[in-house]
Amino acid sequence: xxxxxxxxxxxxxxxxxxxxxxxxxxxxxxxxxxxxxxxxxxxxxxxxxxxxxxxxxxxxxxxxxxxxxxxxxxxxxxxxxxxxxxxxxxxxxxxxxxxxxxxxxxxxxxxxxxxxxxxxxxxxxxxxxxxxxxxxxxxxxxxxxxxxxxxxxxxxxxxxxxxxxxxxxxxxxxxxxxxxxxxxxxxxxxxxxxxxxxxxxxxxxxxxxxxxxxxxxxxxxxxxxxxxxxxxxxxxx
Amino acid sequence: xxxxxxxxxxxxxxxxxxxxxxxxxxxxxxxxxxxxxxxxxxxxxxxxxxxxxxxxxxxxxxxxxxxxxxxxxxxxxxxxxxxxxxxxxxxxxxxxxxxxxxxxxxxxxxxxxxxxxxxxxxxxx
Numbered sequence: 632x633x634x635x636x637x638x639x640x641x642x643x644x645x646x647x648x649x650x651x652x653x654x655x656x657x658x659x660x661x662x663x664x665x666x667x668x669x670x671x672x673x674x675x676x677x678x679x680x681x682x683x684x685x686x687x688x689x690x691x692x693x694x695x696x697x698x699x700x701x702x703x704x705x706x707x708x709x710x711x712x713x714x715x716x717x718x719x720x721x722x723x724x725x726x727x728x729x730x731x732x733x734x735x736x737x738x739x740x741x742x743x744x745x746x747x748x749x750x751x752x753x754x755x756x757x758x759x760x761x762x763x764x765x766x767x768x769x770x771x772x773x774x775x776x777x778x779x780x781x782x783x784x785x786x787x788x789x790x791x792x793x794x795x796x797x798x799x800x801x802x803x804x805x806x807x808x809x810x811x812x813x814x815x816x817x818x819x820x821x822x823x824x825x826x827x828x829x830x831x832x833x834x835x836x837x838x839x840x841x842x843x844x845x846x847x848x849x850x851x852x853x854x855x856x857x858x859x860x861x862x863x864x865x866x867x868x
Numbered sequence: 869x870x871x872x873x874x875x876x877x878x879x880x881x882x883x884x885x886x887x888x889x890x891x892x893x894x895x896x897x898x899x900x901x902x903x904x905x906x907x908x909x910x911x912x913x914x915x916x917x918x919x920x921x922x923x924x925x926x927x928x929x930x931x932x933x934x935x936x937x938x939x940x941x942x943x944x945x946x947x948x949x950x951x952x953x954x955x956x957x958x959x960x961x962x963x964x965x966x967x968x969x970x971x972x973x974x975x976x977x978x979x980x981x982x983x984x985x986x987x988x989x990x991x992x993x
Contacts, residue, residue: 640987
């Protein structure tokens with residue numbers, strides 16, 4: 632019988648996921664697929680925002696959506712009716728998606744792709760310009776696991792309060808863009824927009840902040856223009 | 869424990885984390901011709917999002933599912949959280965004082981250490 636010995640590992644628990652995420656990102660870039668990781672608390676308005684976004688961009692981009700929040704009120708069929716390809720991801724009770732699960736989701740989107748379904752085995756989609764991952768609705772765990780996304784976005788809604796960036800610093804530090812949603816109800820809440828911008832800037836000076844109201848459409852053009860620009864840069868980069 | 873989970877839907881952050889650790893170590897085992905892992909030592913920051921109690925109970929459940937880890941002990945070494953103040957260029961304990969520097973009152977502070985979550989070493993044969 633062999634003797635026990637010590638193996639020094641010295642690696643972050645997240646290292647393996649980070650490597651897989653990096654690989655996925657590289658493959659997506661080769662295929663010209665932009666992956667947006669969309670995060671928020673439950674009820675921040677992801678569904679309405681997604682619907683508006685698809686509406687605005689579907690003439691320009693081929694869009695695929697992966698619904699990960701199995702308990703959300705998002706009706707996958709409603710989104711399918713909007714002109715985007717949709718699949719539902721089952722996280723098996725897990726509170727976040729990792730790079731491996733995201734890859735499976737993308738392969739699911741790829742299965743609806745005529746070109747790649749002719750080949751043997753699952754593969755990433757070829758005929759999608761913008762893939763949107765609707766991550767599980769919470770502000771803690773999804774921030775820790777790199778999904779392989781090209782860009783990370785989060786939605787913070789006015790009723791949640793302007794101090795969220797202080798309470799969930801990691802989430803705000805990984806985001807490239809923060810949508811402050813439901814600005815139509817600003818007069819009824821104790822929410823200081825400028826203070827909120829400042830809190831986000833303290834955590835992440837590079838994050839773009841866009842106040843929107845997905846329901847009325849206010850501010851949505853600034854958001855979809857930003858997104859379109861990112862997709863273009865991704866393909867040219 | 870995942871504090872974003874809703875009532876009645878207990879999402880276990882720690883279980884996902886345990887599977888990540890085991891996946892990584894299975895690769896290490898393959899590369900090093902290891903057939904048995906008897907001990908895993910982790911370094912866990914004081915303000916990482918993982919709770920040791922939950923981690924231990926998930927571990928005890930998961931080691932029965934994977935042969936390589938049968939009976940393996942999980943040791944968690946805690947790393948204290950320290951925050952750095954940009955204004956007065958001193959450090960202070962994060963858990964006690966939070967975001968505001970106790971030396972000068974500045975909010976321009978950054979976590980120096982304490983959110984680590986590393987696999988330090990394993991005992992194998």
